[in-house]
Amino acid sequence: MRCITVLLVALTAMTAATQCSGKETLFVETKEQRDKRMAWWREARFGLFIHWGVYSVPAGKWDGKDVPSVGEWIMNVGKIPVADYAKLPGQFNPANYDAEAWVKLAREAGMKYIVITSKHHDGFAMFHSKASPYNVYDATPFKRDPLAELAAACRKYDMKLGFYYSQAQDWHHPGGAASGGHWDPAQDGSMDDYIRDIAAPQVKEILTNYGPIAIMWWDTPVDMNKERADMLAPLMKLQPGIIVNNRLGYYDGDFGTPEQEIPAQGLDTDWETCMTMNDTWGYKSADNNWKSTTTLVHNLIDIVSKGGNYLLNVGPTSLGEIPAPSVERLKEIGAWMKVNGEAIYGAGRGPIADLGFDGRCTTKGNKLYVFVFNWPEGGIELTGIASIESASFLDGGELARYKVQCEAGRGNVYTILPPAKRDPIATVIELTYAEAPKH
Secondary structure, eight states: OOOOSHHHHHHHHHHHHOSSOSSEESOOOOHHHHHHHHHHHHHHOEEEEEOOSGGGTTTTEETTEEOSSOGGGHHHHTTOOHHHHTTGGGGOOOTTOOHHHHHHHHHHTTOOEEEEEEEOTTOOBSSOOSSOSOBTTTSSSOOSOHHHHHHHHHHHTTOEEEEEEOSSBOSSSTTOBOTTOOSSGGGOSOHHHHIIIIIHHHHHHHHHHSOOOOEEEEOOOTTOOHHHHTTTGGGGGGSTTOEEBSOSBSEEOSBBOOBSOOOTTOOSSOBEEEEOSSSOSSOOTTOOOOOOHHHHHHHHHHHHHTTOEEEEEEOOOTTSOOOHHHHHHHHHHHHHHHHHGGGTTTOEEOSOSOOSSSEEEEEETTEEEEEESSOOTTOEEEESOOOEEEEEETTSOOOOOEEEEEETTTEEEEEEOOOSSOOSSOEEEEEEESSOOOO
């Protein structure tokens, strides 16, 4: 994920830049079939990313020293020998893990889907895998399958579930790829054998035993080629209707994956920006550089106004707890979404590229939603748009003070004065038209 060293930054740029640029598509289907398959994802707009693994035990430190990387990359950046890192599962016992609490928190935040790391680059499976004993059930004192519990909770609370799986990089099993190359002879081996004997069987396990699976989220296709991708791609048939990101390698995916950034103009395909709340994906105890709730909501609005989805990350601790600052922000986001979510769910690009004030807009059907981050003293002006049938604030505040002017060359000009009570994050105005606003 987001990387601090030059090497990891380059890798992130490589994976993020492959916005559906492979040689072949994964699915052969008509536009209508694709639209039907993607419909729920385009409606959802907001999801929870969970990076959780045994890297939460060292929490960014090794031998008492900070390792300059994001939490989940500590083994690679610290060049930790396989045998030494493999001692961590013995210390991993997340007794406070509560799958239902996690799903309820995501729901409270207004999120519609969850993507969790089933295996990250360190090679440790967070589910009960028969393909390798290096997994949370067989190698830890926890002796439970957290992904099975999460899948059950998602089914109970009608939450879509997706799995992240590191198909190429694996720093534990011989033959797995490693960004920057292997640093321990124990990692050497045949990558073809690794894909065939570890990766493909594990992907088959998660797509068979934990369904329904809505999303398959691959990552960093280091050394992937068509032959290796062909051992994995056919497994998608195990979950009809599954949506797949663009990081498998060789094949195009269903959506682009800009990481830690929001494209200035959006993308020409379906896309999803994944971001952290602080600076790390996996838990790192020293990272307290938390983004404000206002920044997080503004990111969500900005992304949706450009036609994308927002996958916002949490990194639980080794005890199975989502850090308190993350919980606090998710609940605050949820309070804003409870009032204003209809301007997010199922909404897309607005027809006004430059609003002329600090804000964004989205459209849905015959409605235009205008998000005002900071109100100019004289109110806001909306120009060059068709006649409005009605206007209101989503928070129920009275919008009786708006006027319409007609100016030569500018068409209709709507001036909306600030409400008496302004939302400290973003005030949302709903404008209704006779027909859908044109882009």
